[in-house]
Amino acid sequence: xxxxxxxxxxxxxxxxxxxxxxxxxxxxxxxxxxxxxxxxxxxxxxxxxxxxxxxxxxxxxxxxxxxxxxxxxx
Numbered sequence: 001x002x003x004x005x006x007x008x009x010x011x012x013x014x015x016x017x018x019x020x021x022x023x024x025x026x027x028x029x030x031x032x033x034x035x036x037x038x039x040x041x042x043x044x045x046x047x048x049x050x051x052x053x054x055x056x057x058x059x060x061x062x063x064x065x066x067x068x069x070x071x072x073x074x
Contacts, residue, residue, distance in 0.1 A: 002034035002070060005048065009038045009066065017049050020071065024055065027073050032058065035069045040062050042067050 006023050008016035016037045020057040023033055035046070043060060046069045056072040 001032070003031040003046075004033050005063070006033060006035045009036055011037070012038045012039050012044055013034045013041045017045050019053070020046070021053075024053075024073050026069065028061050029073055033073065035071065038065055040067070042069070046071070 002052060004023060004027060006019055008019055011019070016039055020033060020035050022065060027033060035042075039045075044065050046060065047057060049055075054074045056074060058070040059073050060067075062068065
């Protein structure tokens with residue numbers, strides 16, 4: 001269960017990543033951010049983002065045209 005939801009639907013790279021970075025800044029370590037995006041490039045972008053920042057990509061998937069990610073802040 002996510003502690004916060006970020007609706008990034010309709011936004012293209014790099015906006016979903018930038019908004020996620022800002023949202024994570026305001027969260028405590030261990031909290032989970034769920035991101036919903038319609039940008040197909042966000043799949044690779046969030047994997048790279050988590051790899052670079054040390055945050056944990058807990059899940060990544062899609063439902064129709066919506067890509068969903070859960071990131072745990074480290």
